[in-house]
Amino acid sequence: MSKNSVFKKRRLLLAKYMEPNSTAIISSSPIQIRNNDSAYRYRQCSNFYYLTGFEKPDSVLLIYKDRSNSVAHFFSKQPNKHDSVWSGELLTSRKIQNIYGFDKCGYTENLELELYSYLKKSKSIYHSLSKQSDLMTLVDDCLQKIENNYRKGAELPSNHYSINKIVHKLRLIKSNEEIAIIKKACKISADAHINLMSKCKPNVSEKKLESQLLYDFGSNNATEAYTSIVAGGKNACILHYIDNSSNLKNGDLLLTDAACEFEYYASDITRTIPINGRFTQDQKLIYSLVLKAQKNAISKCIVGNTLQDVHKAAVRTLTKGLIDLGLLRGDYKSIVKNELYKKFYMHNTGHWMGLDVHDPLEYASDGKPVKLKPGMIFTVEPGLYIKADKDVNKRFHNIGIRIEDDILITKNGPDVLTSRAPKEICDIENIMNNIK
């Protein structure tokens, strides 16, 4: 299937869920300014990319549906001399139509006129525009114009829906094309973790290892899917530690949560390794517990279960293990009921993943947790974070461990897309000590 037919199919699917006589409005991401006149590298809005494949800013997609047919009308910035000098030649609307397969294409200077003509005949509007956006102002102006014509019988659209709700439902189940891209992202990320394992040693800086990861992503035409966490020793107990500004110490652990985005799709991996290449006995105890919790959680990743079932499996294993190790005192049931395990395990076990590392897809529908179906992709990432508290046995101080893999649900059970990155103690130690 050609690239533009993939995106076209998604637009038609979106239109199928729209009510008759309705308009959907969706905009590209704005350019984000870093400071003064310097911009961050541009990254298209995930929903916009999902429906268009178009990677440039200043563009808008309108989908109008009459009784049953829909038209996808795309607007882009007109090619001009300034852009051709400073940021590159823009495509003409004719070329865009040929490449991307929209039904109609025009330039944004005609957007208001066309938008007005669609909204005039619409009973419903679908959008998720922010109130402050220029496009929302344009929509408001059009609606005002329609209202002003009430004596001529003009009627305002009476239903306003969130377009995200529909698009996110579509994004929840990945197609074979999407799965293939995510598998590639996972492979690049897993290889980068393997490389990091071979380069990690005492006195190397977290920043240097972060740079190595970025190099490995970049040399595979990928970028970071999120800001890497490269956290040695006690830094691993800070959940969102992204300073990556310390030197690694002999005897400590290193937690690395880093993965790439490839062709717009994310991966998400965490591995925890001993900086000098050998786990201590106490580190092994905690590591083995997290690994056991992760395996138990992954065994629940089957059709019909929910992410809550997966989380509960991780919590059960971790809580039992923490009691056995004397890190939690009391009776298992009341520890779980009162969530006392949160002292050491304070986050959820997983999240949807796709175009965004945290895909903003629904976790519950009609008040019930979403059931797992083939084609869903999410992470399983239990951890334990033991700070140097006086009521905690010193031998476990500053141990922070997370093990994170990406899971595809298939009808035959979980497919661990990141299994290439070693997580068994002996495999990690062998790589770090160059033992084949």
Ligand code: GLY
């Ligand atoms: N890397 C972000 C997360 O694991 O959720």
Ligand code: MN
């Ligand atoms: Mn994650």
Ligand code: MN
């Ligand atoms: Mn992660």
